Amino acid sequence: MGPMAQDLYSCYGLGASDTGIATIDGIGVSLAAAQALEARTRKLQQENVDLRERLEQLESIVHGLTQ
Numbered sequence: 021m022g023p024m025a026q027d028l029y030s031c032y033g034l035g036a037s038d039t040g041i042a043t044i045d046g047i048g049v050s051l052a053a054a055q056a057l058e059a060r061t062r063k064l065q066q067e068n069v070d071l072r073e074r075l076e077q078l079e080s081i082v083h084g085l086t087q
Contacts, residue, residue, distance in 0.1 A: 025037075028041055034049070
Protein backbone atom coordinates (compact mmCIF):
# COMPACT_ATOMS: atom_id res chain seq x y z
CA MET A 21 0.00 0.00 0.00
CA GLY A 22 1.25 3.44 -0.78
CA PRO A 23 0.94 6.32 -3.17
CA MET A 24 0.04 5.61 -6.76
CA ALA A 25 2.11 7.21 -9.51
CA GLN A 26 -1.07 8.38 -11.22
CA ASP A 27 -2.22 10.19 -8.05
CA LEU A 28 1.10 11.99 -7.55
CA TYR A 29 1.20 12.97 -11.19
CA SER A 30 -2.38 14.29 -11.31
CA CYS A 31 -2.42 15.96 -7.87
CA TYR A 32 1.07 17.43 -7.70
CA GLY A 33 2.40 17.29 -11.26
CA LEU A 34 5.33 15.22 -10.05
CA GLY A 35 7.28 12.87 -12.24
CA ALA A 36 7.95 12.61 -15.92
CA SER A 37 4.87 10.43 -16.40
CA ASP A 38 2.07 8.81 -14.44
CA THR A 39 3.68 5.37 -14.50
CA GLY A 40 6.44 5.75 -11.91
CA ILE A 41 7.47 7.66 -8.82
CA ALA A 42 11.01 8.98 -8.62
CA THR A 43 12.61 8.61 -5.20
CA ILE A 44 13.09 12.35 -4.87
CA ASP A 45 9.40 12.99 -5.60
CA GLY A 46 8.31 10.60 -2.87
CA ILE A 47 10.72 12.19 -0.42
CA GLY A 48 9.45 15.67 -1.28
CA VAL A 49 5.83 14.70 -0.76
CA SER A 50 6.74 13.04 2.55
CA LEU A 51 8.55 16.17 3.71
CA ALA A 52 5.60 18.37 2.77
CA ALA A 53 3.26 16.05 4.66
CA ALA A 54 5.50 16.10 7.74
CA GLN A 55 5.61 19.91 7.66
CA ALA A 56 1.82 20.10 7.39
CA LEU A 57 1.43 17.73 10.35
CA GLU A 58 3.87 19.80 12.42
CA ALA A 59 1.95 23.00 11.64
CA ARG A 60 -1.33 21.31 12.59
CA THR A 61 0.20 20.00 15.82
CA ARG A 62 1.43 23.46 16.81
CA LYS A 63 -2.00 24.96 16.09
CA LEU A 64 -3.74 22.28 18.18
CA GLN A 65 -1.26 22.73 21.03
CA GLN A 66 -1.97 26.47 21.11
CA GLU A 67 -5.71 25.83 20.99
CA ASN A 68 -5.28 23.46 23.94
CA VAL A 69 -3.43 26.15 25.93
CA ASP A 70 -6.15 28.69 25.13
CA LEU A 71 -8.92 26.29 26.15
CA ARG A 72 -7.19 25.44 29.42
CA GLU A 73 -6.93 29.13 30.23
CA ARG A 74 -10.64 29.61 29.50
CA LEU A 75 -11.48 26.61 31.65
CA GLU A 76 -9.47 28.02 34.56
CA GLN A 77 -11.29 31.35 34.21
CA LEU A 78 -14.69 29.67 34.14
CA GLU A 79 -13.83 27.48 37.12
CA SER A 80 -12.77 30.59 39.02
CA ILE A 81 -16.07 32.28 38.22
CA VAL A 82 -18.08 29.21 39.24
CA HIS A 83 -16.06 28.90 42.45
CA GLY A 84 -16.79 32.57 43.24
CA LEU A 85 -20.51 32.11 42.63
CA THR A 86 -20.76 29.05 44.88
CA GLN A 87 -19.25 30.70 47.92
